[in-house]
Amino acid sequence: NASGCGGCSKPRDPYELGVTKYSGPAIQENGTLADNSSGAYIYILPGNTEIIPYDNGYYAEYPVNSFSEFWLNNGGTNANEPLPVNLLSFEAAKQNNKALLSWITSGEMNLREFIVERSTDGNRYTSIGMVPAKNTAGNNYYSLNDLQPIDGLNYYRLQMIDRDGIYRYSPIRKLNFSSAGEDVMIYPNPVTGSRVFIASSGNTTGAILYDAAGKLIRQFSLQGRNNTLNLSGIAKGVYQLKVFTGNDTRIARILIQ
Incomplete structure (x- = not known):
């Protein structure tokens, strides 16, 4: 948990994280949020932050042009995530010989679309479908069927794109369509x-x-x-x-x- 932030908690998924940059007086750039009072915050989007597995954890790479105080988080210290959507869930399930991808969002505003992507190795993804965003109040429910999953392991993720072209990815879900799958x-x-x-x-x-x-x-x-x-x-x-x-x-x- 972040120092000086009693309401902060550990992330559910490291790949959902962006970076908050705090620039203020040198005495305030000390690794705690509690005394950040007179500076400015900038949020570096998850789409511009590369989360890389290392040893037993992760490290992040992102573009900056000055030294400051940095925090990994999913929407800024004031919960002002620039991408206008909150992904409540994303699930993949086998339904006969097809894959059912379903997800729930809330707080949509100026969101353009969801791109559903599939991979056979967990690294290289291709689009298998697009679903327009609803941008309605409350929870929004979506689904898409992969009618021709690949034999073997299938990895799925969402690319969520707003009307300004800013995007981020969902957590990855995996399904096994091998003949040796469980009945x-x-x-x-x-x-x-x-x-x-x-x-x-x-x-x-x-x-x-x-x-x-x-x-x-x-x-x-x-x-x-x-x-x-x-x-x-x-x-x-x-x-x-x-x-x-x-x-x-x-x-x-x-x-x-």
């Missing part, structure tokens, strides 16, 4: 009682149940290859069940009767 069986379906069974060829770590509108209904912590979910108290209807295994994420539509 998941969910039964009975339709669900006639209060329980549903999950059998997997690999270790199952968890599951999430969503309603037809995408609202989270219930989360389950799982372990091993055979698990039972208790669905008591859940209303009848159509739901999506997302199952997490060691290497994959599967989505299945289930009907509770």
